[in-house]
Amino acid sequence: MASTDQxxxxxxxxxxxxxxxxxxxxxxxxxxTFVVFSAFVVYATVRAFMGRDYYASPYLSPFYSPCLGDxxxxxxxxxQPFAWFPLSxxxxxxxxxxxxxxxxxxxxxxxxxxxxxxxxxxxxxEPHQSYSGETRxxxxxxxxxxxFWYAAVLVGLVLTFDVFLAFRPMPAEYAVGDGExxxxxxxxxxxxxxxxxxxxxxxxxxxxxxxxxxGGRLRHFSKHPVRYRLWTWVSRLNTSHGRWAxxxxxxxxxxxxxxxxxxxxxxxxxxxx
Amino acid sequence: MSYTLKLRxxxxxKEGGEVKDFPVEVSEGEVVLDAIHRVQxxxxxxxxxxxxxxxxxxxxxxxxxxxxxRLMCMCRLSDFEEDExxxxxxxxxxxxxxxxxxxxLFNYEKAKELPSAQLGPRDADGKxxxxxxxxxxxxxxxxxxxxxxxxxxxxxVRDHEDNKEAFAGPRFFLRYAELDMHxxxxxxxxxxxxxxxxxxxxxITKCCTEVCPEGIKITDNAIxxxxxxxxxxxYDPLVxxxxxxxxxxxxDAGRTEV
Ligand code: SF4
Ligand code: SF4
Ligand code: FES
Ligand code: FES
Numbered sequence: 001m002a003s004t005d006q007x008x009x010x011x012x013x014x015x016x017x018x019x020x021x022x023x024x025x026x027x028x029x030x031x032x033t034f035v036v037f038s039a040f041v042v043y044a045t046v047r048a049f050m051g052r053d054y055y056a057s058p059y060l061s062p063f064y065s066p067c068l069g070d071x072x073x074x075x076x077x078x079x080q081p082f083a084w085f086p087l088s089x090x091x092x093x094x095x096x097x098x099x100x101x102x103x104x105x106x107x108x109x110x111x112x113x114x115x116x117x118x119x120x121x122x123x124x125x126e127p128h129q130s131y132s133g134e135t136r137x138x139x140x141x142x143x144x145x146x147x148f149w150y151a152a153v154l155v156g157l158v159l160t161f162d163v164f165l166a167f168r169p170m171p172a173e174y175a176v177g178d179g180e181x182x183x184x185x186x187x188x189x190x191x192x193x194x195x196x197x198x199x200x201x202x203x204x205x206x207x208x209x210x211x212x213x214x215g216g217r218l219r220h221f222s223k224h225p226v227r228y229r230l231w232t233w234v235s236r237l238n239t240s241h242g243r244w245a246x247x248x249x250x251x252x253x254x255x256x257x258x259x260x261x262x263x264x265x266x267x268x269x270x271x272x273x
Numbered sequence: 274m275s276y277t278l279k280l281r282x283x284x285x286x287k288e289g290g291e292v293k294d295f296p297v298e299v300s301e302g303e304v305v306l307d308a309i310h311r312v313q314x315x316x317x318x319x320x321x322x323x324x325x326x327x328x329x330x331x332x333x334x335x336x337x338x339x340x341x342x343r344l345m346c347m348c349r350l351s352d353f354e355e356d357e358x359x360x361x362x363x364x365x366x367x368x369x370x371x372x373x374x375x376x377x378l379f380n381y382e383k384a385k386e387l388p389s390a391q392l393g394p395r396d397a398d399g400k401x402x403x404x405x406x407x408x409x410x411x412x413x414x415x416x417x418x419x420x421x422x423x424x425x426x427x428x429x430v431r432d433h434e435d436n437k438e439a440f441a442g443p444r445f446f447l448r449y450a451e452l453d454m455h456x457x458x459x460x461x462x463x464x465x466x467x468x469x470x471x472x473x474x475x476x477i478t479k480c481c482t483e484v485c486p487e488g489i490k491i492t493d494n495a496i497x498x499x500x501x502x503x504x505x506x507x508y509d510p511l512v513x514x515x516x517x518x519x520x521x522x523x524x525d526a527g528r529t530e531v
Contacts, residue, residue, distance in 0.1 A: 007432040012368035014375070015289045021340030021360050105477055105497050112476045119428040122480035123340050123365075131433045133474030140473065143508040146501070208493070212501035218524050220456045222404030238493065 007125050019125040026121035033114035040249055044094075047256055051088030056262035056269075058168040059189040062196060062252050063090045066158050077165065078158070096155055100148040101249075105208045106242045108142060146209035156197070156204050163197050166190040188270035192258055196251040203244035206237035275300040276355050280308055282320070283362040286371045292360060299350055305361060306334055306345035309373070321372035329486055332420030336373050337362045342422040342484045366424065366431040379430075380421050383441045386469065387448055388531045390458045407456045413494060414451040416487040417444060423481035423491060429474050440471035443481035443491045450495035453502055461528040463506040466499055473503075 009017065020026070047054075047063055054061040055075040067075040068082045069089025082092050101107050112118050119126040134142050167184045204210070215231030218224055237244075261267045278299045281292045295312045306324055313320045322345075325331040329347040338348050338361055345361070353359055367375040395401055423443040424430070430437050441449075449466045452458050466472045477500075481491045489495075505512045515521065 006434045008365045010434045012287060012434075013365055014283055014363045014369040015285060016283065016292070016362060016365065021337065021362065023339050108476065109478050109492075112478050118476065119432065119478060119480065122426050122483050123337070123342065123431075126428055126432050128432075131429065131436065131474070133429060133471075133476050135471075135473035139476075140508075143500075143504045146504065146509065208497045209501060212498060216498050217502065217505060217522075219407075219454055220404075220524055221406045221410065222456075223524070228406060 006129070020121075020123055022121070022123055026124055030114040030117070030120050033110050037111065037114065040253060043253055047260070048090040048094055049088050051090070053260050053263035054090070054256070056189070056259050058166050058185075059193065059255075059259045059262065060162050060165070061256045061259045062159055062162070062193075062200075063094060063256050065162050066093060068092050077161070093155070096148065096151040100145075100152040100155075101245070103142050103145040103148055104245065105145070106245045110242075110245075146213065149204070149207050149209040149213075152204050152207075156200055159193075159197050159200055163190070163193045166193045184273075186272045188272075189255075189258055189262065191272070192251070192255045196248070196255045199244060199248040199251045202237060203241070203248040205234060206241040206244050208238065208241070210234055211238050278308055278350065279356070279358040280312065281358060281360040282309070282312065282317075282373070283360075284317075284320070284372050285369070287369055290369070290372075292362065301351065303350050304346055305338055305343070305348040305350065305359065308350065308359075309345060309361065321370070321374045323374050330418055332418035335364055335420045335422050335425065337364060337425075342426045344420060344422070344486045347486055364421070364425040366427070367421075377421050377424075379437060380419070380424055380442070380444065383445050383470075384448075386441065387445055388460055388462065388465070390452055390455065391460045392457045393459050393527060401457060403456055410454055411451045413489055414447045416489055417447060418487060419444065420486060422484045422486065426480045426484045427475075428478070428480065429471075429476075436471070436474060439469075440474050441469075443475070443496065445470060446472060446475065446499055447489065447491055447495045450499040450502075453499060459528055461506075461525070461530045463499075463503050464530055467503045467507060472496070472499060475500075 005011070008019070044063065047061075052072075054064040055067070055072050057074050060067065060075050064071070064075065066078040067089050068078060068080060069085040069092055070083045071080060071089050082089070085092055113120060117126055118128060118131065134140055167186060167190060169185045211231065211234045214234050215221070215224065215227035218227060221228040221231070262269055275298055277296050280295045280297050282295055283292050284290055295316055297308050297311050297316070299308050299311070306327060309320070309322055313322065322334070324334040324346060326333070327346045329344050332344070334345040336343065336345050338345065339359060342364065350359075361373065363369050363373045363375045367377050367379060370376050392401060421444060427442055429440050430442060446466070449462055449470060449472070452460065453462060453466075475496055477492055477496060479492045482489070482493070485491055
């Protein structure tokens with residue numbers, strides 16, 4: 001694809017027709033991102049609109065938590081203020097994690113490259129004629145990211161609460177082997193939810209806005225020793241922010257899938273105790 | 274152990290040019306710049322190439338090796354297969370002068386537009402003081418050798434000549450961030466960074482970080498923190514309200530906007 005006269009083939013530049021001279025498989029990373037993200041978006045959309053099979057007591061799917069709409073019995077631990085909402089209850093709350101991830105600095109990099117090809121890879125000319133970055137609507141709205149972060153902390157707390165609930169004994173119909181235990185229970189679902197919530201927290205706390213809020217915004221670290229200490233911790237997590245972004249994406253889908261399979265009766269929970 | 278390297282070099286000037294073959298004898302342990310020099314010594318005495326230190330510290334020998342912005346003196350031949358063709362071209366974001374030499378004036382113009390540090394009054398004993406942790410924070414940014422590879426790879430100007438006017442580029446965002454984090458500087462450059470320097474044009478796709486030979490985390494440690502600081506100044510209604518009702522962040526006190 002020939003680039004425009006504004007780019008690497010513009011008049012003052014060294015005359016080279018190729019849009020890139022890279023010989024490595026530079027397209028592999030954006031392609032992978034494109035395929036995986038698309039798959040996730042399709043899966044999440046289908047699941048969010050389904051409006052059922054999101055609760056297999058005591059497990060609640062993270063896509064539906066907190067379940068504030070007209071949810072199945074046992075799923076609404078925070079009441080049902082939106083019981084009138086005609087569509088799937090997931091749609092009420094998914095806007096927050098969705099907005100959080102869409103405005104995330106890491107995801108922005110990933111989807112600008114993979115979906116918008118701006119640029120597809122470093123040193124590979126982008127196909128667009130003009131470019132204004134994040135200076136105009138709608139992209140200037142990326143600057144609200146910190147507000148989604150505040151919301152994400154709340155969502156993280158709710159998901160953590162769900163993990164505690166996932167230790168509740170299961171109802172009799174799910175009981176396997178020698179029957180229901182009294183007191184707490186732990187199954188594969190509980191374990192998956194623990195892993196998921198840990199990854200969600202790693203992702204949320206490694207956020208660049210978090211890094212800014214806890215201490216990055218300061219000009220005098222020396223006058224704020226506690227915030228400086230917090231900042232060094234967040235900074236350390238932040239170096240792997242992209243990794244937590246991916247892992248938590250997978251874990252959230254996996255937990256939902258597991259609960260879907262339980263709720264539809266396709267599989268039975270693996271019980272540890 | 275020596276072998277014949279399949280080297281290709283772009284030759285020409287602003288009127289035009291092309292990539293030409295220069296098969297050249299090289300030995301193990303050499304870098305691309307060595308091969309270029311041998312071509313210059315044995316095959317093309319008029320080959321134009323800019324270099325100085327051969328140690329990755331002067332930032333002169335910036336070029337593109339197989340399409341990737343690199344310092345030629347730090348680009349080891351052992352990173353390539355012996356039968357691989359290596360193509361060396363000048364940086365493709367800047368006007369070419371001749372062969373591998375480009376005109377990097379753009380960067381110096383941008384440097385001029387950046388207000389330098391304006392320190393506050395001295396302490397009573399005539400000294401200025403900074404705590405060690407505050408000094409350390411900016412050290413990463415000071416590793417910059419001004420090779421301008423980050424400026425070269427940045428798609429904002431590489432792919433859009435018309436953006437050069439309005440965009441300072443990653444090397445200067447580094448400087449904006451360093452000064453904005455400086456406890457003694459009295460200028461507030463946040464508005465300037467977003468406006469005149471075009472920080473908002475950066476879409477944090479991290480190519481600058483990928484190519485920086487000094488390993489500076491330009492995007493994570495300078496650009497994104499600077500974007501967050503700009504949000505404080507321009508886009509966050511809560512910060513705005515806090516300033517209005519006097520809940521001012523004292524950490525910012527004593528700065529004037531430039
Ligand atoms: S992260 Fe921003 S400044 Fe760096 S190369 Fe990408 S667009 Fe340019
Ligand atoms: S920031 Fe890195 S890539 Fe950019 S000019 Fe400085 S040393 Fe070179
Ligand atoms: S969540 Fe990725 S930067 Fe905030
Ligand atoms: S010659 Fe100085 S950096 Fe390469």
